Amino acid sequence: MGMPGMWELVIIFLIVLLVFGAGKIPKLAKDIGSGIREFKKSVSGEDDSRSQKNDTTASSNNNSNDNSAKS
Numbered sequence: 100m101g102m103p104g105m106w107e108l109v110i111i112f113l114i115v116l117l118v119f120g121a122g123k124i125p126k127l128a129k130d131i132g133s134g135i136r137e138f139k140k141s142v143s144g145e146d147d148s149r150s151q152k153n154d155t156t157a158s159s160n161n162n163s164n165d166n167s168a169k170s
Contacts, residue, residue, distance in 0.1 A: 103111070119127065 116124065
């Protein structure tokens, strides 16, 4: 039981093509890719650090705008 060879991959691709149709395969690939990207972001915590930076930047900008409005 090794890796599938070239002919096995071709047969698998043809079966997938018959089952899903040519129009849905790019959409499926895009959905799988975006799911993998979201998973990697959640595992690495990339969104959390960006949102924390944006929150602190936004709050400091609001404070400076409030001070200039009071003057």
